[in-house]
Amino acid sequence: MDEKTAARAQAIHRRAEPDYRWEGVERLPYKEDDRALFKSVSRQILFSDPDLAGELRYFEVAPGGFSSLERHEHMHGVLILRGRGRCLVGTEVRAVDPNDLVTVPAWTWHQFRATTNEPLGFLCMVNATRDKPHLPTEAELAELKAKSEVAEFLGDASKQT
Amino acid sequence: MDEKTAARAQAIHRRAEPDYRWEGVERLPYKEDDRALFKSVSRQILFSDPDLAGELRYFEVAPGGFSSLERHEHMHGVLILRGRGRCLVGTEVRAVDPNDLVTVPAWTWHQFRATTNEPLGFLCMVNATRDKPHLPTEAELAELKAKSEVAEFLGDASKQT
Numbered sequence: 539m540d541e542k543t544a545a546r547a548q549a550i551h552r553r554a555e556p557d558y559r560w561e562g563v564e565r566l567p568y569k570e571d572d573r574a575l576f577k578s579v580s581r582q583i584l585f586s587d588p589d590l591a592g593e594l595r596y597f598e599v600a601p602g603g604f605s606s607l608e609r610h611e612h613m614h615g616v617l618i619l620r621g622r623g624r625c626l627v628g629t630e631v632r633a634v635d636p637n638d639l640v641t642v643p644a645w646t647w648h649q650f651r652a653t654t655n656e657p658l659g660f661l662c663m664v665n666a667t668r669d670k671p672h673l674p675t676e677a678e679l680a681e682l683k684a685k686s687e688v689a690e691f692l693g694d695a696s697k698q699t
Numbered sequence: 700m701d702e703k704t705a706a707r708a709q710a711i712h713r714r715a716e717p718d719y720r721w722e723g724v725e726r727l728p729y730k731e732d733d734r735a736l737f738k739s740v741s742r743q744i745l746f747s748d749p750d751l752a753g754e755l756r757y758f759e760v761a762p763g764g765f766s767s768l769e770r771h772e773h774m775h776g777v778l779i780l781r782g783r784g785r786c787l788v789g790t791e792v793r794a795v796d797p798n799d800l801v802t803v804p805a806w807t808w809h810q811f812r813a814t815t816n817e818p819l820g821f822l823c824m825v826n827a828t829r830d831k832p833h834l835p836t837e838a839e840l841a842e843l844k845a846k847s848e849v850a851e852f853l854g855d856a857s858k859q860t
Contacts, residue, residue: 550791550804551788551793551801553799554779554796554798560800563800584776585802587776587802590826591753592754594755594778613751615748615751615755617755618715627712630712632711632712634712637715637780638712638713638715639713639724639745640711641748642711643750661778663755663824665753
């Protein structure tokens with residue numbers, strides 16, 4: 539058994555641990571962004587392998603937190619695993635519940651926000667090879683906020699540019 | 700808005716429905732295989748898109764049922780979403796619980812079995828472009844069953860060749 543095979547054999551089964559952590563999966567702790575581009579988001583990479591064209595990650599947004607408002611060429615396939623919140627996709631704001639599916643097409647602005655009383659955790663499938671996210675310019679943010687529902691959703695994130 | 704954009708706009712948010720079904724997602728009903736290669740498995744394709752290199756599917760095995768014993772070049776990234784059961788990966792048998800991760804490397808025999816009292820539902824990420832599964836020959840099945848734990852796991856599936 540070569541090294542690669544051995545490493546995989548060990549990783550055949552990774553048990554779920556309490557509070558949406560996983561055996562053998564590094565959890566990037568909650569962190570804050572100085573420019574308030576995101577707030578209280580942690581990330582765990584569940585599947586990433588040279589033999590997989592996609593990656594599966596688990597993101598968790600703490601109560602009251604939010605993911606980056608961004609867009610990019612690659613698309614997202616999201617499944618809500620834990621908690622409740624709202625998401626912005628393009629100029630649509632939706633309330634999301636466990637097991638709901640959210641599709642973020644290419645070049646579409648998006649952000650996930652947890653409710654104030656529980657974390658929002660979601661799986662996100664992406665292409666292993668993908669471009670870097672773009673953040674909104676002031677003009678783009680103003681354009682997004684032209685829709686009152688979006689302005690309300692973004693709330694304090696208006697300070698982000 | 701062209702047709703493709705319109706179809707996507709409609710599909711930005713697909714709500715979870717009771718019993719692990721999803722709005723707008725076709726559910727292939729439980730079916731039985733005449734040769735007992737699998738038993739009581741349903742499938743729903745959650746994410747499949749020309750812009751995604753991977754696909755995310757939800758499989759559900761009814762109580763007492765089992766997925767095909769098969770192997771193939773493409774690998775699987777599995778997250779248990781519902782219920783409990785056991786899986787075979789190579790010659791390893793593991794008990795699986797909700798949120799557990801199972802990695803099925805290339806060319807590795809695998810099968811999922813639900814417990815007798817609840818369905819076993821799992822997400823499975825695969826490459827969008829992939830080869831077809833291979834079923835075991837009698838010789839391969841005999842080789843697998845040389846390990847008593849595997850023979851016990853396969854149980855009635857011994858009739859499958």
